[in-house]
Amino acid sequence: MSRLFPHSSSSHVPGVPASHPFLHPCCSCILAVPAPLLFSCLPGPTFCLFPCPGCSHFPAIPVSRLPTRPSARPDPCAGSADPNHIYPWPHEPLPTDPLDFRHHNYDEMRKLMRRVNAECPNITRIYSIGRSYLGLKLYVMEISDNPGRHEVGEPEFRYVAGMHGNEVLGRELLLNLMEYLCRQHRRGDPRVRRLVARTRIHLLPAMNPDGYEAAGSELAGWASGRWTYEGIDLNHNFADLNTPGGTPCALAQVAPETRAVIDWMQRYPFVLSANLHGGELVVTYPFDMTRTYWKAQELTPTADDGVFRWLATVYATSNLAMAREERRPCHYDDFARAGNIINGANWHTVPGSMNDFSYLHTNCFEITVELSCDKFPHASELPAEWENNREALLLYMEQVHRGIKGVVRDAETGRGIADAIISVDGINHDVRTGRARDWGAYGVAGYEVTAAAAGYEAARRPAASAWLEPG
Numbered sequence: 001m002s003r004l005f006p007h008s009s010s011s012h013v014p015g016v017p018a019s020h021p022f023l024h025p026c027c028s029c030i031l032a033v034p035a036p037l038l039f040s041c042l043p044g045p046t047f048c049l050f051p052c053p054g055c056s057h058f059p060a061i062p063v064s065r066l067p068t069r070p071s072a073r074p075d076p077c078a079g080s081a082d083p084n085h086i087y088p089w090p091h092e093p094l095p096t097d098p099l100d101f102r103h104h105n106y107d108e109m110r111k112l113m114r115r116v117n118a119e120c121p122n123i124t125r126i127y128s129i130g131r132s133y134l135g136l137k138l139y140v141m142e143i144s145d146n147p148g149r150h151e152v153g154e155p156e157f158r159y160v161a162g163m164h165g166n167e168v169l170g171r172e173l174l175l176n177l178m179e180y181l182c183r184q185h186r187r188g189d190p191r192v193r194r195l196v197a198r199t200r201i202h203l204l205p206a207m208n209p210d211g212y213e214a215a216g217s218e219l220a221g222w223a224s225g226r227w228t229y230e231g232i233d234l235n236h237n238f239a240d241l242n243t244p245g246g247t248p249c250a251l252a253q254v255a256p257e258t259r260a261v262i263d264w265m266q267r268y269p270f271v272l273s274a275n276l277h278g279g280e281l282v283v284t285y286p287f288d289m290t291r292t293y294w295k296a297q298e299l300t301p302t303a304d305d306g307v308f309r310w311l312a313t314v315y316a317t318s319n320l321a322m323a324r325e326e327r328r329p330c331h332y333d334d335f336a337r338a339g340n341i342i343n344g345a346n347w348h349t350v351p352g353s354m355n356d357f358s359y360l361h362t363n364c365f366e367i368t369v370e371l372s373c374d375k376f377p378h379a380s381e382l383p384a385e386w387e388n389n390r391e392a393l394l395l396y397m398e399q400v401h402r403g404i405k406g407v408v409r410d411a412e413t414g415r416g417i418a419d420a421i422i423s424v425d426g427i428n429h430d431v432r433t434g435r436a437r438d439w440g441a442y443g444v445a446g447y448e449v450t451a452a453a454a455g456y457e458a459a460r461r462p463a464a465s466a467w468l469e470p471g
């Protein structure tokens with residue numbers, strides 16, 4: 001073993017405590033692990049506790065893409081002809097990517113996905129995780145250098161959109177994203193190539209396709225299409241904080257869409273996700289449900305609160321619409337005052353949310369992004385919305401390479417151990433190794449981790465090296 005985690009104080013991120021070890025930007029992990037090699041970190045920069053400078057991405061917006069200050073642009077509303085800024089600014093970001101900017105119904109969505117798959121067969125795969133109540137397939141686009149395979153040590157990431165069928169921007173952004181990743185990969189864009197080579201990405205653009213078809217167009221009412229055909233709000237349909245064992249109550253009505261997603265979460269070892277909604281401009285992080293059951297609002301942090309606030313901040317500061325200084329609140333809440341992020345339960349309690357389920361019952365950290373004030377923007381706004389979100393979507397995916405990861409093996413045979421429990425000092429939230437015997441964790445409050453498995457002595461080691469002795 002060699003030295004770990006030399007600290008640098010030069011890149012403190014404003015608004016986040018400098019003492020939080022998650023934020024140390026640099027590490028130097030040297031792979032001289034003694035045999036027998038067990039429960040060890042994997043080769044490559046990402047097994048370091050913190051990414052090396054060459055691979056770290058902080059939520060900084062390139063200066064050239066920062067919105068100009070209001071005083072620097074002509075004001076079309078001079079004379080208060082448009083006091084509410086209803087009409088678009090003349091300097092909305094122009095679309096630089098030639099993508100298919102329009103609303104896609106179910107058939108059009110399928111066609112687009114097939115086209116992307118045909119253009120990039122080596123890095124894409126389309127699969128379905130189940131069917132909606134009306135029988136529409138829940139399609140996922142996988143993007144990875146080896147589609148269809150989990151590679152040991154390569155983290156799995158997912159974006160989910162369209163849980164509420166009438167909040168349609170996320171669906172279009174994910175379709176844009178798959179087109180963009182395919183195109184840029186073919187062009188040799190180093191950033192995209194690196195991301196695709198090191199990450200297994202899954203994009204589910206329509207979790208509630210029945211609701212989308214019901215919403216129809218931007219002329220639909222505020223809530224029409226939110227629910228499934230059966231009238232279920234999918235974001236209240238997961239097992240919640242108070243449901244033991246991770247299975248929804250036997251008496252509860254669980255939508256086929258929810259069952260499909262739970263099954264998906266349990267089949268793939270996801271470690272990071274975002275759930276794309278609309279109707280506000282803010283990023284929320286778990287818990288979504290208040291611990292005091294009768295309270296409508298209550299700060300309810302997880303054991304990984306610092307990490308979640310970081311993740312939410314990454315999206316909120318790189319999304320051009322949220323970061324725009326002159327932006328006005330969508331409705332009543334001025335989220336900009338708190339950096340456009342909020343603990344979900346501290347906004348309004350959501351029992352049975354997908355984020356809470358993901359955190360409590362799987363190894364995956366998930367946040368919610370409310371993408372725009374308007375749930376169903378007009379098609380002409382889609383290019384600008386892509387510009388607003390492109391950097392945020394990429395930067396957030398790159399966060400999957402933060403944290404620590406490794407493999408748990410038997411000290412004598414070298415065989416990988418599935419279902420071993422990984423605990424990080426000071427964080428009351430464990431993760432488990434998956435079927436591939438590898439694991440990834442964000443909960444990093446100390447540098448010591450413990451691996452435990454049935455039939456073995458627990459091993460306690462610094463993050464980069466530990467092994468298990470048969471007990």
Ligand SMILES: [Zn+2]
Pocket residue numbers: 164167277278
């Ligand atoms: Zn929603």
